Structure formats: structure tokens, C-alpha cells
Amino acid sequence: MTLIEKLKNAIIEVQPKKAEETTHELLTQGVGAAEILNQALIPGMDEVGRLFKEGEYYVPEVLVAAKAMNATLSLIEPLLVQGGVPRRGKIVIGTIEGDLHDIGKNLVSMMLKGAGYAIIDLGVDVNANQFVEAIQNEQPDYVAISALLTSTMVNIPHVIQSIRTAGLRNRVRVLVGGAPLTQAYAEEIGADGYAPDASEAVSLVRQMDQARAGT
Numbered sequence: 001m002t003l004i005e006k007l008k009n010a011i012i013e014v015q016p017k018k019a020e021e022t023t024h025e026l027l028t029q030g031v032g033a034a035e036i037l038n039q040a041l042i043p044g045m046d047e048v049g050r051l052f053k054e055g056e057y058y059v060p061e062v063l064v065a066a067k068a069m070n071a072t073l074s075l076i077e078p079l080l081v082q083g084g085v086p087r088r089g090k091i092v093i094g095t096i097e098g099d100l101h102d103i104g105k106n107l108v109s110m111m112l113k114g115a116g117y118a119i120i121d122l123g124v125d126v127n128a129n130q131f132v133e134a135i136q137n138e139q140p141d142y143v144a145i146s147a148l149l150t151s152t153m154v155n156i157p158h159v160i161q162s163i164r165t166a167g168l169r170n171r172v173r174v175l176v177g178g179a180p181l182t183q184a185y186a187e188e189i190g191a192d193g194y195a196p197d198a199s200e201a202v203s204l205v206r207q208m209d210q211a212r213a214g215t
């Protein structure tokens with residue numbers, strides 16, 4: 001079994017310590033962050049999701065698997081967030097009200113940080129007022145909202161409406177993402193952009209920066 005398979009299995013078998021140790025071994029061997037993410041962590045978590053959906057795993061197993069994933073993500077963070085990247089804009093990010101999923105948001109934050117953006121992470125279960133306050137206090141260029149549940153993604157339009165009501169809508173671009181969201185939904189609710197994953201989130205922000213610079 002390769003080390004990458006060992007790491008993927010450690011996530012699936014819900015073994016945080018083994019996941020951390022294997023990640024250390026992979027990093028020592030010079031394996032890159034993208035390979036660790038795309039070939040071990042994300043497929044491992046997808047399998048956990050499948051087992052959960054089929055009733056083989058319950059919330060406690062998924063929680064520990066998530067803990068393992070967040071711990072390994074923080075180990076590869078230095079590779080994703082390498083120094084020397086020129087400072088770009090500021091981004092406020094958070095998981096929408098009612099939603100406690102933060103792995104995807106953390107990954108998006110790390111990749112954007114790695115691309116040179118200053119990140120203000122509001123955490124999980126963030127309501128419309130908290131987003132509005134953060135925009136007033138931090139004056140970001142973008143607000144990124146993550147939702148992982150079909151029952152919580154419907155809270156995003158409320159945030160956009162609150163930003164509009166506070167008179168801040170033309171000061172900030174609203175970006176959305178998370179497994180149940182789509183480009184069509186983003187357009188329907190009046191978001192400025194949608195990204196299906198963390199690297200697309202970086203491309204999206206860069207494209208928007210270029211478009212702004214050109215106007």
C-alpha cells in the first residue's frame with residue numbers, strides 16, 4: 001500500500017493520529033500538497049460521506065474524520081500558503097447561518113491566502129448581521145459564503161439582501177460555494193460569482209481582480 005493510500009484509509013477508517021503521522025511521512029518524502037489533497041484527503045472524505053449517507057457511519061464517526069481532515073490540512077497549510085506572494089485584496093469568509101461544516105471553507109481560505117489575499121475568517125454558523133458588520137469593519141473586496149446543506153444554502157440570499165439594505169452592495173463582491181450550490185443558483189440569488197472548489201475560487205477572484213483593473 002502506498003503512503004497516499006494509507007492516508008486516504010486513515011481518513012476513511014477514522015484514525016486522526018494515523019492520518020497526521022502519515023501526512024508527516026508524505027511531507028518528509030517531498031510529496032506535494034496538491035497530491036495529498038486530491039488523491040488522499042478529498043477522496044477519503046468523499047468515502048466517509050458515502051458511508052454516512054448509506055447509514056454505515058453516524059455523526060460521531062464523521063466528526064472524528066473531519067477532525068482528522070482539519071488536522072492534516074493544517075499540516076499542509078505551509079505548502080499552500082507559501083511566503084513571498086504579493087499582497088492582493090481582502091476577503092471575508094464564513095459558513096452560512098445554521099451550517100457547521102468548515103473543512104471546505106478552511107481549504108478555500110488557505111488557497112486564497114496562498115494566492116496572496118488577506119483572509120478574515122468569521123467561522124461557521126455566520127448570520128447576515130455578522131457578515132454586514134464584518135464588511136463595515138474590515139472593508140473587504142470580497143465576501144465568500146460557504147454552504148454544505150440544502151437547508152442552509154437558502155440563508156445566503158438573506159445575507160445578500162442585508163448587505164444591500166446596509167448600502168454596502170456596491171462596495172463588495174459576493175462569492176458563493178459549497179457542494180449543493182451551482183452557478184445557476186448563484187445567478188438566481190444575485191451573487192457575483194460561484195466556484196465549485198478551492199482552486200476555482202482562486203481563479204474566480206483573480207479573474208474578477210483583472211476585470212476590475214481593466215475597468
Ligand code: B1M
Pocket residue numbers: 042045046047048049050052053059060062063066067098099100101102103104105107108144145146147148149150151175176177178179180194195196197198199201
Ligand atoms: Co455533514 N452532511 N451533516 N457533517 N457532511 C454532508 C454535507 C452530506 C452531503 C452527507 C450526506 O448525506 N452524504 C449531508 C448534506 C445533505 C444535504 O443537505 N444535501 C450532511 C448532513 C445531512 C449533515 C447533518 C444534517 C447530519 C445530522 O446531524 N443528521 C449535520 C448538519 C450539522 C450542521 O451543519 N448544522 C451534519 C454534520 C456534519 C459533521 C459536523 C459531523 C461534519 C462536519 C465537520 C466539519 O466540517 N468540521 C460533517 C461532514 C464532515 C460531512 C461530509 C462527510 C464531508 C464534508 C466535507 O468536509 N467535504 C459531507 C459529505 C460529503 O461532502 N461527501 C456531509 C470535504 C470538503 C473539502 O469539501 O466541503 O464540499 P466541501 O468543500 C469544497 C467545495 O464544496 C468548495 O470548495 C471546497 C474545497 O474544494 N467550497 C467552496 C466550499 N465552500 C466554498 C466557498 C466558496 C467557494 C467554494 O466561496 C467562494
